[in-house]
Amino acid sequence: MNRLRALLGVDWLFILACIAILAWSIVWLMYLAAFIYGKVHLHGTVTVDGEKSCLPGVSITKPLGSSDDPNLAENLSSFFQLDYPKYELLFCIQDRTSTDLIELVNGLIAKHPLVDARVFIGAQNAVINPKVNNMLNAYDQAKYPLFMISDAGIKTQPDALTDMVNHMTDKVGIVHQVPVMCDGDLRFSRQVEQLWFGGAQARVYMAANAFGVNCLTSMSCIFRKKILDEEGGLRSLGCYLGEDYFLAQVIINKGWRLVLCSQPALQNPGLSSIKSYQARMSRWMYLRHTQVPILILLEPLQEHIFLGPFTALAVYYMFSIQPYIFLPLHFLSWLIADYILLTVMQNKRPAFSIFSYSKAWFFRELSPLYLIPRTMSTKYVVWAGKKFLVRYGGTAEHAHEQKKVCQM
Incomplete structure (x- = not known):
């Protein structure tokens, strides 16, 4: 690594660490924007002028x-x-x-x-x-x-x-x-x-x-x-x-x-x-990735199961904070933040218990480990009992026809 740094004149570990911390900060800013926008905008009184x-x-x-x-x-x-x-x-x-x-x-x-x-x-x-x-x-x-x-x-x-x-x-x-x-x-x-x-x-x-x-x-x-x-x-x-x-x-x-x-x-x-x-x-x-292909790279970065370890290594590299300290705090803070946002969206607390919420939350957060590889490994999407091939740009065709039906 030192030889690579000397050859290219770039500290790639520093750049990757900055990317990780930036992505983590952006996701937090998204949460804050969602929370504030939801509190201000949702569940208002409906009146007619x-x-x-x-x-x-x-x-x-x-x-x-x-x-x-x-x-x-x-x-x-x-x-x-x-x-x-x-x-x-x-x-x-x-x-x-x-x-x-x-x-x-x-x-x-x-x-x-x-x-x-x-x-x-x-x-x-x-x-x-x-x-x-x-x-x-x-x-x-x-x-x-x-x-x-x-x-x-x-x-x-x-x-x-x-x-x-x-x-x-x-x-x-x-x-x-x-x-x-x-x-x-x-x-x-x-x-x-x-x-x-x-x-x-x-x-x-x-x-x-x-x-x-x-x-x-x-x-x-x-x-x-x-x-x-x-x-x-x-x-x-x-x-x-x-x-x-x-x-x-x-x-x-x-x-x-x-x-x-x-x-x-x-x-x-x-x-x-x-x-x-x-x-x-x-x-x-699958549809998001075909409609806006850049999301193939960006979407995993907002999933905590990938973002957490990535950021933990970056924080350790930059600030010498151990991952076993950062990771529990990362997941706990997001578990609480999502619960707060859920109450904002529903305008009340959920009907199920905190324990039930925690189980469902960890299942949801672990799901991308399965869903992202599953989605990336197929060319087809099944909907309404039919199989479709979707091109980049969003246009679709029946899988058995292999004939494009319209252009962007």
């Missing part, structure tokens, strides 16, 4: 796949109870043979005759993205200028739509909600998901929005339909599996702002498992 009847109409599309989720009826029913003067519900049922799902939706419509609601049965086969295919019929027949995409697993509050529209000011083209997990059963898998969305995910999501970085998820978002129509409508996003990211980019590139509203999107799934959680994390990681 002027007459509520003057609010613009909203077309809400609900892409549905199956009726397996025991919480589906509760989630869908919450949208019939929105305290908003003018909106329509557009239920998109992917499979014509889903008779239980069709019966469920029609039953809810019959139970709420005063709510404008329609059902679209059978997805189109116009593009690669299954979710976009499922929404195309509703998108083409939506009658209001604001279009909302809301996943089946979302449960809403009566004033949530008002909150979103309030944030749709003159310069804003798209408003979205940060996803959090509702309190539900106390299964371990549900706890892992809850603290991931309220901790690690929230840290990145809230910090990104605080600094104006595109971090959109289409679990729950509302946008000006005319902007997307100028670019070919929803079909123009169908060549991407991560249509949400590219939806936001289209709107941002046309000079409109992306804004986070004050109420989170409440995920309320009735089914959860570690296997499904890991599959979702791996799929999202």
Whole structure:
């Protein structure tokens, strides 16, 4: 090493140590930004300036796949109870043979005759993205200028739509909600998901929005339909599996702002498992890396299981602090910080105990040791029962076709 330093005139260990400490400091700054932004921005009182009847109409599309989720009826029913003067519900049922799902939706419509609601049965086969295919019929027949995409697993509050529209000011083209997990059963898998969305995910999501970085998820978002129509409508996003990211980019590139509203999107799934959680994390990681390739290098640096030992060696090299002192303090401080952020995101303490939280947190923090190599070792992503190849830049194709369907 001394010979290398003399040859190149550079202390590479010093540079690596500086990179490690810088990365560690940036992740802490992200946490602080997320905490402050969450405290200031989330869970505010929803008020309306002027007459509520003057609010613009909203077309809400609900892409549905199956009726397996025991919480589906509760989630869908919450949208019939929105305290908003003018909106329509557009239920998109992917499979014509889903008779239980069709019966469920029609039953809810019959139970709420005063709510404008329609059902679209059978997805189109116009593009690669299954979710976009499922929404195309509703998108083409939506009658209001604001279009909302809301996943089946979302449960809403009566004033949530008002909150979103309030944030749709003159310069804003798209408003979205940060996803959090509702309190539900106390299964371990549900706890892992809850603290991931309220901790690690929230840290990145809230910090990104605080600094104006595109971090959109289409679990729950509302946008000006005319902007997307100028670019070919929803079909123009169908060549991407991560249509949400590219939806936001289209709107941002046309000079409109992306804004986070004050109420989170409440995920309320009735089914959860570690296997499904890991599959979702791996799929999202895969899509992030293809959409923004630099994340292949940056993402591991914000995972504590990699960042901790890397920084511990750097601190030892720079300041002679032993790793066995630094590492326990590192993990303990982040365990506490994520718990604090979770309470901010949910606006209350989690329903499970500190012991349960700690178990779920350590499982989540160890997961990247498995998920990152798993994601990096495959060319394909499985979604909605289908296998896709995703190119760098985000365009996708069916794995068996090996034919590219659109360009950036």
